[in-house]
Amino acid sequence: MTGNIYKPHIAKIIDIKIETGDIKSFKFQFVDQAAQKEFTWKAGQFLILNLFGIGEAVFTFANPQTRNEYIECSIRKVGLVSEAVHELEIGDTVGIRGPYGNWFPFEKWHGKNLLYVAGGVGLAALRSPIEFALDTKQDFKNITILYGARSPMDLCYKDKFSDWEKVKDTQMILTADKGADGWKHKVGFVPAVLKEVHPSPKDTVAIICGPPIMIKFVLKELLDLGFTPDQIVTTLEMKMKCGFGKCGRCNVKHLYICKDGPVFTYAQLKDLPDEY
Amino acid sequence: MDKELQELIKKLLTEKKAEWAIGYEKAYDEFSTRPAFIIDPADTARLIFNKYCINNLGLYLTKLKKNKLAVVCKGCDIATVFELIREKQFKRENVAIIGVACEGVLDKRTNKLLEKCENCQVKQPKGADFTLGNAKNSEKPKSYADVVEFEKKSSKEKLEFWNRQFEKCIRCYACRNVCPVCYCPDCFALRSMPEYLSKHVDADKNKLFHMIRMQHVFGRCTDCKACDTACPVNIPLSMLTKKLAKDAKELFNYESGADTDARPPLSTYDEGDSESDIM
Amino acid sequence: MAYLITKENIKEVLNALIAAKTVYAPKKDAEDTVLFEKLVNASEWHGDSLLTHTTAKDKVYLQSERFFKIKKDKNGVTIEDPAEPEEIVIFGCRPCDARGFDVINKLFNWSDFVDEYYTKRMAKTTIITISCEKPESTCFCTSFAKGSPVNETGSDLLLTPLKDGKYLAEAYTEKGEKVISDNLKYFSEAAETEAKEKEAFKTASEAKIIKKLDLAAIKKLMEPAFESAYWETVHLPCVKCGACTFVCPTCYCFDITEKAFDNMNSERVRSWDTCMSEIFTRMAGGVNPRSDTKKRFRQRFMHKFNYHVDNFKEELCTGCGRCIKACPVSIDVRKVIEGIK
Amino acid sequence: MSNEKKKDINVVGFLCNWCSYAGADMTGLGRNIYPSNIKIIRIPCTGRMDPMMIIEAFHNGADGVLVSGCHPGDCHYSEGNFYWRRRYPHLKSLMEHFGIDKRRFHASWVSASEGKKFAEVVKKVVADVKDWQENG
Known part of the structure; x- marks a missing residue:
């Protein structure tokens, strides 16, 4: 990496889409077209979004590197920066620096089945790896996506599901903790549905993301199904500032989530203390 | 006195009059002491009291979530405990105050007697549940001579003095964190919405922090000097806390920590209050 | 090559440095706080205290570093880089302070990400260290592999007090050598015996450190x-x-x-946390x-x-x-x- | 908190909604002229006047601050200005200790009908600030 590592690329918002009540998806494009072409990342990495006059915050890429004519982020309104981002309009200027962190090791998973398990906004972190796998489907066998939320209202990326399902050997399983009128999919918690679906651990990698309580029970289910800890992969979230292991806040033991993570296998996490 | 203190605390803990006891123990050399937390009655042998016991242990009363505490207090620290009781942080009956007679404490940095100890009215503690030792109170009243002297300076001189002081400030917040009455769980200095102070450190922002902190502790600060002695770069915060004490006395005839039932000056009023300076 | 210099001449060198660059050295103020501050004259240097109240770290790794200025206008946003850092000299820090820079250097050059705000400033900093004669009860530098009251890690020039008010001056980098060569008239060549004297100084000084941790x-x-x-x-x-x-x-x-x-208009700032x-x-x-x-x-x-x-x-x-x-x-x-x- | 001498005097006026703010309106209605150096911020009551905001105003470069409310006994919330009457001398004294000249910080009682008085008060405040700037 050369040059000033803190200096962002200047980008403009080219599209805004409302996903749910407090989540919006933003598409950004660099002002410098050449830089946009050169800018590449791998599914699982994250970027730091700069709001000039407000500050910086970390977000994960929502689109895969195979669709890199723009950068997309799904942003939930929770803090100072994210609240300010929600105020922005198409054409507004932001800064982007990155990409940072490690990625999902798809190159190691060629020829395997992929099982994605997501809960609530956790799908935002998995969208990029899902779409990457779908775009390079020839490298993988079956893809199963299990996604649940509190209610049908809280599902993100509803409009993407039909596109995803169209890809050969891809299965979408949707569930809601509580159904609603017209809901044709499953009703129940994600771990229970996972048990019902009963995926085989043979040649399969499970990629999970969601609220901590869901992760806990999904892990238990997966282990019961016969998945080994290194077949389970997740991505962690922690307060980050710099993005490259210098500012000292996102460490779990000697590992920095921003530099050595955010993607970890359960085999790695098992040995780490519960401080994330 | 150490022996007496140890025995007393052992007794309080054994008889379950207190769950925890807070006292002093030796720190890294013979000139330093640090707070000691005693849970086990057999563990009291490390407790000491000497002229290096500078910390105000009243600080920990709001930090420990325990029902019954025993705390070793110098006469001046008792004012802090009373002030916290007045602020309803805990009940009087839940804290056993062990007053220790004190001939003054030394600043570990300069090895000099603290200025507040010179004309001390409470060398022999008042209002404690148990009192150990004997000391003779000063006959002279508390002196505000240095504050009066400082007040005579022009505003430009004062500004220059404080600018120099706050240039040194590294905003480590030691002053705030050792302050027994600065117990807000969410200090204004840490809030981001609205943001009064960013992490950016410069003399101006540092001064803003200290001004607001001083304003927040007015009528509550017992002038215990914990902040002054904690400052790693020796900013004379005592000059400010003493001013607060003087103002409370002169403007409202109020002394914080004196009475557990009093209304602090800014949360009450009198219809006959002076308004000479208001147009 | 080692040199000798007297305390008076150290002040002369210091004055020469002050004339050319910004020099930070321990200075005592009215409240007895000793801090690294910008010197106007060598006489302000306070060399008697073992340690300053805060470190010299903030001269290279600023407590609030202004990264860049951001200007918004109708055409978009422009980012304005700060001015290049000036050459500075940190004079009179102790081996433990100097080694601190060495430790942070590694962090700011860690992995592929080089922090240029820090490295640029570090490249323009000359560190002149003085060995510790009287370690205090809080010192424990000898517990570390590279720690000692005469350790040179991180220093460009190390001054070790010897007998008769003389100091042994050893340069460890080009920047240190330049300080000597620019002011050669104040230095004299040291002999073998003086190197031995330094060994004795080291032994005596280390003996005063009461705590050694494993x-x-x-x-x-x-x-x-x-x-x-x-x-x-x-x-x-x-x-x-x-x-x-x-x-x-x-x-x-x-x-x-x-x-x-x-x-x-705004500014991106990095502050210590x-x-x-x-x-x-x-x-x-x-x-x-x-x-x-x-x-x-x-x-x-x-x-x-x-x-x-x-x-x-x-x-x-x-x-x-x-x-x-x-x-x-x-x-x-x-x-x-x-x-x- | 800057001590720089500037040409334009900036005074921040915190005026209570019920009396002084209306009083300031009255000043205009009555064609009384007052210096334009004052920038008015409306507050619900002087009892709500958070000292932090006054300190912040000085910090952000205000040359003077005026807080104005209802006369004692006339408070819309019956006792808000009594609390302010206690806060003011303490705050002024503390600010002076920090080096903020007493000529820079003022308080007044202005009722909704006292348009003329408001003009007088502002004139006095601006004159005091000017005096501080010119004579130190």
């Missing part, structure tokens, strides 16, 4: 001690201020914030992995003597003992890590 053994104890009940009580006196981290020559954690002047602060790891939305004080206290010691060793093969500490002195409740880092079980 850090390798401590690290072994620390690794399994994460969940130890030890942390439940040891953190109690700690008031969670940041004094220890801000006076430390090696603590480097920072925060990046934006300082807005008005709607159109402290792991003792509650908001250090608090995420937007309120989740905080190190929410309680025990966890933050543990993080500080674990980071310094365990995690950092895993990543950099050295401790994040130089044994200067400033944190012990600055701590309002006299927490002794040596006792804390020695007591781990």
